Amino acid sequence: MTMGTxxxxxxxxxxxxxxxxxxxxxRVRDAVVRLRTTNRPPQVxxxxxxxxxxxxxxxPIGRVTSMDAEAVVLxxxxxxxxxxxxxxxxxxxxxxxxxxxxxxxxxTGDGPGIQGTVVDIGMEQNRSNEWLVTRVAVxxxxxxxxxxxxxxxxxYERIRNLFGPTDTQGTSNLLALLEQMRxxxxxxxxxxLPDARRNEVAAALSDRTLADVLEELPEHDQxxxxxxxxRERAADVLERMDPDDAADLLGELPKTEQTVLLxxxxxxxxxxVRQLMNYRQGTAGSVMTSEPVILTPDATVAEALARIRExxxxxxxxxxxxxxRAPSATPTGKYLGMVHFQRLLREPPATILGGIVDSxxxxxxxxxxxxxxxxxxxxxxxxxxxxxxxxxxxxxxxxVDDVLDHSLPRGWRARDAEATDEQRVDL
Numbered sequence: 001m002t003m004g005t006x007x008x009x010x011x012x013x014x015x016x017x018x019x020x021x022x023x024x025x026x027r028v029r030d031a032v033v034r035l036r037t038t039n040r041p042p043q044v045x046x047x048x049x050x051x052x053x054x055x056x057x058x059x060p061i062g063r064v065t066s067m068d069a070e071a072v073v074l075x076x077x078x079x080x081x082x083x084x085x086x087x088x089x090x091x092x093x094x095x096x097x098x099x100x101x102x103x104x105x106x107x108t109g110d111g112p113g114i115q116g117t118v119v120d121i122g123m124e125q126n127r128s129n130e131w132l133v134t135r136v137a138v139x140x141x142x143x144x145x146x147x148x149x150x151x152x153x154x155x156y157e158r159i160r161n162l163f164g165p166t167d168t169q170g171t172s173n174l175l176a177l178l179e180q181m182r183x184x185x186x187x188x189x190x191x192x193l194p195d196a197r198r199n200e201v202a203a204a205l206s207d208r209t210l211a212d213v214l215e216e217l218p219e220h221d222q223x224x225x226x227x228x229x230x231r232e233r234a235a236d237v238l239e240r241m242d243p244d245d246a247a248d249l250l251g252e253l254p255k256t257e258q259t260v261l262l263x264x265x266x267x268x269x270x271x272x273v274r275q276l277m278n279y280r281q282g283t284a285g286s287v288m289t290s291e292p293v294i295l296t297p298d299a300t301v302a303e304a305l306a307r308i309r310e311x312x313x314x315x316x317x318x319x320x321x322x323x324x325r326a327p328s329a330t331p332t333g334k335y336l337g338m339v340h341f342q343r344l345l346r347e348p349p350a351t352i353l354g355g356i357v358d359s360x361x362x363x364x365x366x367x368x369x370x371x372x373x374x375x376x377x378x379x380x381x382x383x384x385x386x387x388x389x390x391x392x393x394x395x396x397x398x399x400v401d402d403v404l405d406h407s408l409p410r411g412w413r414a415r416d417a418e419a420t421d422e423q424r425v426d427l
Contacts, residue, residue: 006135007067009044009093010120013177014185015070017049017059019077026051028072029189031093032058032086033121033133035163041156044123044131047072048084048092054188056084061131091163093121095193099173103160104138104152116140118162119151119173136162139173171204179209187216199228207233211240214249223252235264238273243290244402247276272330275395284373284387285366287406288396292384293321294328297336297354301347308341316399319383323357324394331393335363335386363388364398370406373398 009031017026026049033042047059057079066073091097097118104114122135136159140149156162178186178201190198190213202210202225214222214237226234226249238246238261250258250273258277262270272290279285293307308318320340325333337359347356363386364373377385377400384399 006122006124007131008120008122008137010098010173010177011069012047012067012072013094014180015072017047017072017074019074020065021077023077025049025074025077025079026057027185029056029192030095031121031123033091033093033097034087035089035091041132041134042091044133045090050185050188051081055081056192057081058084062129092192094174094177094189095197097121097162098177099171100162102136102138102162104136104154105158105160107158113160114138114140114152116149116152117173122153171201174201175204178205183209183212184216187213190217191221195224199225203229203233207236207240211237215241215245219249219252222249227253227257231260231264235261239265239269243272244276244288244396246273247286251277279366282370282406283366284364284368284370284385284398285396287370287373287402288366288387288398289317289402290330290396292317292386292394292397292399294324294330294332294394295321295353296326296328297323297352297357299323299353300349301344301351301353301356302349304339304344304353305341305349308344314399314401316383316401317397321353322386322394322397323353331389331391331395333393335388335392335394337361338384338386361385363392363394365389366395370403374403374407377403 012028012031015028016024017028018024028047029050030048031044032046032048034045035042044061046061047064048056049059050056059074059079063074063076064072065075086092098120100118102116102118104116106113116138118136119139120137121133122137123131124134125131133156135153136156137151137153138159139151142149178189181189186209190202193201198221202213205213210225214225217225226237229237238250241249250261253261262274265273276286276288276290293304293313295304295307304321308321310318318341320338321344322338323336325336327333336354337357338361339353339357343356343358361380361382364376366387366389373385376382377398382400384397386394387396387398389395
């Protein structure tokens, strides 16, 4: 990078961070701006990167050798892995400044200025090799619902209220940035926001997206977001969650609230959730999904492959097809066996599933304990196991992600807050 190069910081969010050898060490999540006591522009002191296990660390800007539309490259592979914590005189671009309502002063004269929201923050390097905030991209407020305002790139000195109260901050540009992320990354980003802003952003997501994000959040954050929604909206979001995740979330609420929300859900969506909530905690029935891929024995390999290609299916659910007599919704007719996707790939498309079904594996009963499930899955190298009732009807399937989710300590999705003796050093 050369002096005078302008970099827009919100555009860096989500980019891979690489060491000098080309190995990826994490992803950019934000940029750290340090306020100064004089009227000089704020200084950009570093980036916040997300590493393995959702740990966010600080990357001093002096360690960055290049930033472009593809990647951020560091000058060293040696990093301070202490968890990032924002200092009192610092702000984060995405978390604190994006969508802030500001006024752009006229270039000349004392007119009223342009009202708008922050779209991005631009920085440039000065002769002392400091990176300073020099430009702010602002979208004009038009007052019209059907028209988006122009985006202005104004000098920092012309911007007013950039560091004003947090109630002058909207959500539209942050939403646009978040919606480019996977649900797990989006959930991770929401955890970094102040409670009020997190709840505001979550409420602005679509029902489908919010359902996906809730499934990736710690229990206390799930509850906090859900109870801030009106009950009709909360019921709509629960309908779009996997039944086992919806049952787990409802289980965190008081009984009266559970009843209200279940009654507001569509009956066909509420039914499997109610059933899952009847099983004892720590058993196959309580952790299983009630919506695995189920086909009848007269279905063909081609039909099975078409089903597991559906994009909304998770990889572990799509890894096998369960075969049962009609009806194909749980509880099914008599359970016959399963066919792994690798077997489907080896068979001619017209082959009937009933002729290739694997019936050697004994299915689980709903009351089987989690420890026993783990042993069986490990013994047979399985990613999913069928669960049947007393009449040998398929009622669901336990997948490896279900097992992991319920085997890890409660609240494992929360950020790793383990402290170390290291102190953050800005180099």
